[in-house]
Amino acid sequence: MINKSRLIETMFELIRIDSPSGEEQQIAGVLIDKLKGFGFNAGLDDYGNVIGRIGEYPEILLSAHMDTVEPGRNIEPRVDGDLLVSNDDTILGGDCKAGVASILEGLQVAIETGRLNRSVEVAFTRQEEIGLVGAKNLDYSKILAKEAIVFDGEGPASRITSSSPTHVRFDIDITGRAAHAGAAPENGISAIRIASEIITRLPQGRLDKDTTFNIGVIKGGSVTNAVPEKTIVKGEFRSHSAEALDNIKLSIDNAVNQVRDKFNEAKIDLLTETQFDAYSITGEEPPVSRVIRSLASIGAEPVMAPSGGGTDGNILRQHGIESVVVGMADHNAHTVREYVSLTELVEVANLCEAILTE
Ligand SMILES: [Zn+2]
Numbered sequence: 566m567i568n569k570s571r572l573i574e575t576m577f578e579l580i581r582i583d584s585p586s587g588e589e590q591q592i593a594g595v596l597i598d599k600l601k602g603f604g605f606n607a608g609l610d611d612y613g614n615v616i617g618r619i620g621e622y623p624e625i626l627l628s629a630h631m632d633t634v635e636p637g638r639n640i641e642p643r644v645d646g647d648l649l650v651s652n653d654d655t656i657l658g659g660d661c662k663a664g665v666a667s668i669l670e671g672l673q674v675a676i677e678t679g680r681l682n683r684s685v686e687v688a689f690t691r692q693e694e695i696g697l698v699g700a701k702n703l704d705y706s707k708i709l710a711k712e713a714i715v716f717d718g719e720g721p722a723s724r725i726t727s728s729s730p731t732h733v734r735f736d737i738d739i740t741g742r743a744a745h746a747g748a749a750p751e752n753g754i755s756a757i758r759i760a761s762e763i764i765t766r767l768p769q770g771r772l773d774k775d776t777t778f779n780i781g782v783i784k785g786g787s788v789t790n791a792v793p794e795k796t797i798v799k800g801e802f803r804s805h806s807a808e809a810l811d812n813i814k815l816s817i818d819n820a821v822n823q824v825r826d827k828f829n830e831a832k833i834d835l836l837t838e839t840q841f842d843a844y845s846i847t848g849e850e851p852p853v854s855r856v857i858r859s860l861a862s863i864g865a866e867p868v869m870a871p872s873g874g875g876t877d878g879n880i881l882r883q884h885g886i887e888s889v890v891v892g893m894a895d896h897n898a899h900t901v902r903e904y905v906s907l908t909e910l911v912e913v914a915n916l917c918e919a920i921l922t923e
């Protein structure tokens with residue numbers, strides 16, 4: 566039986582440890598101690614991810630991330646009815662501490678009751694929120710399991726992520742020519758002007774049901790009396806469709822080339838980088854059927870839902886670890902309106918326990 570008050574206590578403890586991306590040292594230490602307390606062999610890999618194992622031939626890797634987004638310092642969690650919430654000037658950090666706490670509770674119950682009947686591994690990663698960086702740098706030589714269950718989805722445990730898009734980031738680096746804005750503007754080439762000409766040629770927002778495009782950052786110029794020489798534009802696009810991705814790449818190339826022709830003395834560099842590749846699941850994969858069986862054993866009905874984002878699951882898959890992402894009871898993630906449903910949180914821990922004791 567999941568101990569609801571202990572689970573909530575763990576949430577309070579973890580949420581009160583500040584862990585913005587890059588500052589996970591303290592929470593990592595606490596998690597290692599907890600795992601060791603359960604009888605795990607646990608420690609940090611060279612990148613600072615927490616890796617733990619109990620038993621010799623691990624079948625499953627349970628995974629969640631330790632970092633949170635900003636504003637995520639001095640978070641004060643409180644229970645409001647069936648919800649766990651924060652004050653309205655910070656996030657709650659339920660993403661992904663609800664996942665971490667549920668894994669810990671599921672493990673503790675399975676171990677205390679002597680029903681843990683398989684060897685398992687745990688990975689608590691760093692810097693998920695800034696591009697799955699911890700998972701990309703995880704020491705895979707220390708991970709033996711070939712199946713992973715990632716507790717980092719939105720909503721209830723029964724919500725299984727059915728697909729995740731390819732995610733591409735791009736930088737457009739523009740160098741024009743500086744000149745005095747009043748005395749000799751004709752000698753200048755405005756990098757900000759060039760950036761705006763490119764941006765107006767690019768799409769924006771939701772392009773179709775599977776595809777999104779966003780310019781998220783623009784930086785250029787420093788004073789009003791100079792023609793700006795440098796501007797950087799940063800953006801991203803995501804799609805489940807390879808054809809849509811190709812079309813977007815083409816339209817960025819076209820926009821940049823058109824503007825290059827128009828401002829042929831300027832230098833415009835385009836750099837694109839794929840952050841992670843799309844995947845979709847059929848439901849037949851071993852970790853997916855494992856989750857579906859365990860959901861059935863706790864009386865929950867699986868719901869397959871596509872995701873617009875990536876998780877460590879995308880990276881684990883690229884390293885040959887078949888992965889499934891389940892909900893962790895968190896809602897409105899990355900906003901100050903974030904909350905965790907306590908009823909759902911207990912169900913997530915129940916799912917974890919069921920997976921461990923099946
Ligand atoms: Zn997350």
